[in-house]
Amino acid sequence: MSVSGAGSGSPGLMVEADNLHKRFGRLEVLRGVTLQVRPSEVLCVIGPSGSGKSTFLRCINHLEKIDAGRLWVDGVLVGYAQRGDRLHELPEREVCRRRAEIGMVFQRFNLFPHMTALENVMEGPVVVKREAKATARDRARDLLAQVGLVDKADVYPNQLSGGQQQRVAIARALAMEPKLMLFDEPTSALDPELVGEVLDVMRRLAEQGMTMIVVTHEMGFAREVGDSLVFMDGGVVVEAGPPRQVLSDPRQERTRSFLSKVL
Amino acid sequence: MARTAVGAGAQVGERPPDIRAVPLRHPGRWVVAVIVLVLAAMLGHSLVTNTRFHWAIIGQYFTSTRVLSGLAVTIELTVIAMAIGIVLGVLLAVMRLSPNPLVSGASWLYIWFFRGTPLLVQLLFWYNLSALYPRLGLGVPFGPQFVAGSANAFITPFVAAILGLGLNEGAYMAEIVRAGILSVDQGQTEAAQALGMTRLQTMRRIVLPQAMRVIVPPTGNETISMLKTTSLVSVIAVTDLLYAVELIYAANYRTIPLLIVASIWYLIVTSILTIGQYYVERYFARGAAKQLPLTPWQRLRRNLAITRPALAGGLEVPRPPR
Numbered sequence: 001m002s003v004s005g006a007g008s009g010s011p012g013l014m015v016e017a018d019n020l021h022k023r024f025g026r027l028e029v030l031r032g033v034t035l036q037v038r039p040s041e042v043l044c045v046i047g048p049s050g051s052g053k054s055t056f057l058r059c060i061n062h063l064e065k066i067d068a069g070r071l072w073v074d075g076v077l078v079g080y081a082q083r084g085d086r087l088h089e090l091p092e093r094e095v096c097r098r099r100a101e102i103g104m105v106f107q108r109f110n111l112f113p114h115m116t117a118l119e120n121v122m123e124g125p126v127v128v129k130r131e132a133k134a135t136a137r138d139r140a141r142d143l144l145a146q147v148g149l150v151d152k153a154d155v156y157p158n159q160l161s162g163g164q165q166q167r168v169a170i171a172r173a174l175a176m177e178p179k180l181m182l183f184d185e186p187t188s189a190l191d192p193e194l195v196g197e198v199l200d201v202m203r204r205l206a207e208q209g210m211t212m213i214v215v216t217h218e219m220g221f222a223r224e225v226g227d228s229l230v231f232m233d234g235g236v237v238v239e240a241g242p243p244r245q246v247l248s249d250p251r252q253e254r255t256r257s258f259l260s261k262v263l
Numbered sequence: 264m265a266r267t268a269v270g271a272g273a274q275v276g277e278r279p280p281d282i283r284a285v286p287l288r289h290p291g292r293w294v295v296a297v298i299v300l301v302l303a304a305m306l307g308h309s310l311v312t313n314t315r316f317h318w319a320i321i322g323q324y325f326t327s328t329r330v331l332s333g334l335a336v337t338i339e340l341t342v343i344a345m346a347i348g349i350v351l352g353v354l355l356a357v358m359r360l361s362p363n364p365l366v367s368g369a370s371w372l373y374i375w376f377f378r379g380t381p382l383l384v385q386l387l388f389w390y391n392l393s394a395l396y397p398r399l400g401l402g403v404p405f406g407p408q409f410v411a412g413s414a415n416a417f418i419t420p421f422v423a424a425i426l427g428l429g430l431n432e433g434a435y436m437a438e439i440v441r442a443g444i445l446s447v448d449q450g451q452t453e454a455a456q457a458l459g460m461t462r463l464q465t466m467r468r469i470v471l472p473q474a475m476r477v478i479v480p481p482t483g484n485e486t487i488s489m490l491k492t493t494s495l496v497s498v499i500a501v502t503d504l505l506y507a508v509e510l511i512y513a514a515n516y517r518t519i520p521l522l523i524v525a526s527i528w529y530l531i532v533t534s535i536l537t538i539g540q541y542y543v544e545r546y547f548a549r550g551a552a553k554q555l556p557l558t559p560w561q562r563l564r565r566n567l568a569i570t571r572p573a574l575a576g577g578l579e580v581p582r583p584p585r
Contacts, residue, residue: 061457092461100459110454114472114549124458127468156549169454176458 009072014039014180014211015060021068022055022235029055031235032069040209044222044243047232048258053215056232057182060213061102062095073102074179100128103173107185109165111157117144117168118153124176136175143171147201163194167201174205181205183214199225219263223247231255317520324511324524333507334528340424340493340503345486347429352436357466359441370437377434383495386427390499392418424496432489439481443474475547483540487533504528 009016015037022030029052037043045053058064059071062079071078076098080087090098111120121140125131144150147167149160157165166186173181183202187195199221206212206225216222222229222243229243231250239246239255247263250256310316324330358370377385393414400411418426447470455465497506508521545558557565 063453063456096456096459096461098459099457102457104454104457106450106454106457108450110448110450112451112454112469112473114547123468124460127464128459172458 009070009075009077010036011075012039013037013072014041014074015213016072017056017069018071019069020056020059020066020071022052022059022064023067029235030059033232033235033237035230035237035240037211037213039211041227042206042212042214042225043228043230044226045213045215045230045232046217046219046222046258046262047238051232052235053232054184057104057184057213057215060180061104061182062090062099063104073098096128100124100176101179103176103178103181105166105169105173105181105183105186107188109157109162109169109189111165111169111172113157116154116156117149117160117171120157120168121172121175124172128176140171140175143174144168146174146204147171148197161194162190163197166190166198170198170201170205179211181210181212183212183216185215185217187216187218217262219247219259231258233258315519316523317517320517320520321523321527324508324517324521325527327511329507329511330504330524330528333502333504334532336421336502336507337490337493337504338532340421340428340496340501341486341490343425344428344432344493345489347425348432348436348485348489349482351429351433352438352440353471355433355437356440356444359437360444374434374437377431378438382427382431382492383498385431386424386495386499389418389423389426390420392423420496420499420501423499424493424501428489428493428496432485435485436482439485440474440478442481443476443478444470446477447473472547476544479540479544479547483536483543486540487536490532490536491529 013036015035017033017035020030020033021028031052033052033056035043045056047053055064059066060073060078066079077087078098079090081090081094082088111117112123115123118137118140121143122133122136125136125139126133141150141153144153147170149164149167149171152160152164152168157168160168170186186202187198190198195218199218202212202214202221203225214221214226226243229241229246230237231239231246231252231254233254239250239252246255247259250259355370355373358366359374361367361370396414398411399414399417400408402408402410444466451469451473452465455469460468493503494505496503497509500506502510504525508525512518512521542558
């Protein structure tokens with residue numbers, strides 16, 4: 001693990017976390033997370049609740065501030081700018097610019113309820129990228145078609161099933177043409193019969209070469225689609241490796257006991 | 264369709280006939296109905312027979328120029344004061360939620376002061392501002408002034424009324440707007456931020472439109488309340504609706520009929536505001552309710568449409584689409 005003091009991560013990595021720490025008050029949620037994600041890689045993160053999986057994702061997207069350690073996305077330091085030896089907090093504009101390059105999908109979808117599916121997908125490009133409405137609308141339609149919801153374009157979120165809402169949410173994130181997609185338990189709030197349709201969309205996205213970090217409890221998805229798997233517990237990475245190996249032949253006792261409960 | 268399949272090939276039986284139960288009797292309702300009817304009859308009787316109501320005088324003054332111009336002032340004050348109140352309220356609410364302690368502290372102080380002193384006192388205060396600051400000016404703090412003039416020329420009774428009502432309303436609206444903003448799920452802000460929106464864009468595009476659903480009903484309430492509160496300005500000699508009728512009955516001693524004239528006008532405007540509020544609420548319910556509530560007109564048309572086939576046969580209860 002190379003720690004580059006000059007403020008740029010190792011070359012050729014999309015995400016690089018080095019000894020990441022995050023604290024909420026007295027609670028240490030991340031206690032030294034170190035991992036790497038290559039471009040086009042699909043990294044699945046599993047672990048018990050409270051293990052820091054979601055917090056790690058949120059750090060990547062500047063939704064949480066890092067307390068210690070370093071995190072780079074596409075070679076650029078996250079959260080701070082390094083000038084000389086000192087770290088400077090980023091101005092809001094810069095944080096927004098970086099967030100715009102990273103797509104995020106939430107467990108509870110978080111679609112904007114006062115906008116139709118199409119307007120939800122258009123919102124980012126129009127407001128953040130100042131794209132022309134007509135162009136944004138065309139692209140939003142294409143994206144909705146990609147997730148199989150073009151006929152629901154003019155429907156409000158509360159008239160969609162959970163699976164449909166989550167697919168709109170994925171389309172909304174893709175509309176920003178992100179270089180990295182973060183999925184925070186995207187199927188955990190869904191009825192079992194609706195999980196498949198969301199995973200199908202994610203699988204296709206992975207096949208198209210999108211870099212993805214997926215916090216999930218879907219071991220089947222992790223095994224089939226994931227390029228690598230990380231098991232987190234107590235704010236650290238307990239075990240990492242190819243999904244098949246970690247899932248079927250875990251080396252750590254903690255991984256084994258977790259898997260025996262969920263598989 | 265809706266029945267649970269017991270096993271493969273479970274049969275869907277024939278639909279049993281509709282239940283026709285004997286309705287529950289409500290003897291209490293009859294008693295209450297009789298009491299209400301008697302009271303209504305007594306009221307109606309006195310309205311007609313008590314000549315001291317002077318209905319002719321009420322009719323005579325109802326559309327008199329002085330009353331109507333008073334009404335115009337009342338409406339003008341309501342609209343301007345509410346406009347100031349709403350703009351100020353949004354500003355103060357956003358300030359109050361700011362992470363900057365100076366900004367949120369300033370907002371807190373404003374609300375504390377304007378909610379904590381009686382509106383009547385504030386009105387009198389603005390009206391008498393010239394006693395405190397005889398000359399008002401605009402310029403560099405502690406430096407030269409560019410424009411200056413006598414406070415009496417600038418703070419007319421009408422301006423004093425606007426300032427008093429508007430600045431006071433701002434404090435109340437701030438709390439209403441703040442409640443609305445806090446009612447919006449935190450996930451909405453996060454989703455907007457994840458798209459790369461700034462705090463301001465998130466507030467304007469995502470949070471406030473959703474907060475409106477919570478903000479509109481109490482704001483309607485405030486507007487109606489404001490319409491009536493404007494009557495306080497009679498103490499600083501602004502000829503609003505109440506002061507206009509006061510001036511008239513001071514001359515002709517027809518106190519009660521003229522107060523009734525004012526009351527009827529207040530009721531009419533309040534009713535119009537209530538209807539307006541209904542439609543504004545309906546607009547901001549987009550996406551919140553499965554189906555928008557029908558307007559009274561739509562409801563009437565649908566009732567007519569349902570009654571006809573219902574008379575002919577079975578009554579189909581329309582279901583909202585999934």
